[in-house]
Amino acid sequence: MASALFIVSEEGYWGEECVEPLTTLDEAGFDITVATPSGSKPVIDDTSIDPDNPFVGSETAEKVEQVHETDDRLNNPIPIAEATAEEYDTIVYPGGHGVEWDVNQDHHARSLLRETIEGENGKVLVVCHTLAILAFARDNEGQPLANGRDVTGFPNEWEADLVDENDRLPDGRKLPYWVEDEVEAAGGNWDAELDQDVSVRVDGDLVTGRGPQSSGAAAETLLDELSR
Numbered sequence: 001m002a003s004a005l006f007i008v009s010e011e012g013y014w015g016e017e018c019v020e021p022l023t024t025l026d027e028a029g030f031d032i033t034v035a036t037p038s039g040s041k042p043v044i045d046d047t048s049i050d051p052d053n054p055f056v057g058s059e060t061a062e063k064v065e066q067v068h069e070t071d072d073r074l075n076n077p078i079p080i081a082e083a084t085a086e087e088y089d090t091i092v093y094p095g096g097h098g099v100e101w102d103v104n105q106d107h108h109a110r111s112l113l114r115e116t117i118e119g120e121n122g123k124v125l126v127v128c129h130t131l132a133i134l135a136f137a138r139d140n141e142g143q144p145l146a147n148g149r150d151v152t153g154f155p156n157e158w159e160a161d162l163v164d165e166n167d168r169l170p171d172g173r174k175l176p177y178w179v180e181d182e183v184e185a186a187g188g189n190w191d192a193e194l195d196q197d198v199s200v201r202v203d204g205d206l207v208t209g210r211g212p213q214s215s216g217a218a219a220e221t222l223l224d225e226l227s228r
Contacts, residue, residue, distance in 0.1 A: 012098030015048035015064030024219035039079035085115035095128025110137035135186035147187035
């Protein structure tokens with residue numbers, strides 16, 4: 001049976017970006033494990049289950065909240081440090097602002113990313129704000145994993161609509177960095193394809209998705225890549 005590891009934030013993951021790939025791989029028969037930085041249950045961004053949010057809607061909010069509350073894998077994660085890359089056929093990094101404070105800064109999460117991308121087997125899916133991990137993780141030559149790769153992710157144009165003049169989010173937290181800026185500074189070939197409804201890009205063993213509305217298509221692309 002094919003296996004997948006989901007690395008999910010304890011500081012606030014975006015529901016659709018986790019649940020869409022989770023259910024897609026589940027239906028494809030994958031054995032799924034969830035990991036968080038400390039092994040505590042992941043925390044969902046309440047905005048991502050707000051039915052009044054025009055980017056969420058009642059149908060998505062209901063589905064995501066139901067999975068978040070009842071899925072045994074989400075409720076019983078392992079610490080990221082206990083996972084090894086060779087155990088899994090694919091690793092999925094859902095997004096959400098919360099990853100900026102934990103997953104993207106976690107050296108075990110970065111090591112798993114590097115080992116999978118540089119290994120002989122395995123694929124990685126990285127979505128939305130987690131794209132910044134590609135700027136912080138290093139390859140075996142010490143270069144950022146983003147360097148020279150074709151990627152998409154959460155764009156500055158969208159971020160500017162969410163933060164105030166001091167880069168504070170609506171919940172009061174200050175955004176520590178902007179994903180697009182970090183990835184481009186690390187040499188990534190960034191294109192969020194803002195003229196498209198969905199943005200998914202493939203570069204070798206790396207699949208990237210722009211944001212919530214692209215997460216389902218990104219998961220399907222991942223399945224296609226794994227079948228090659």
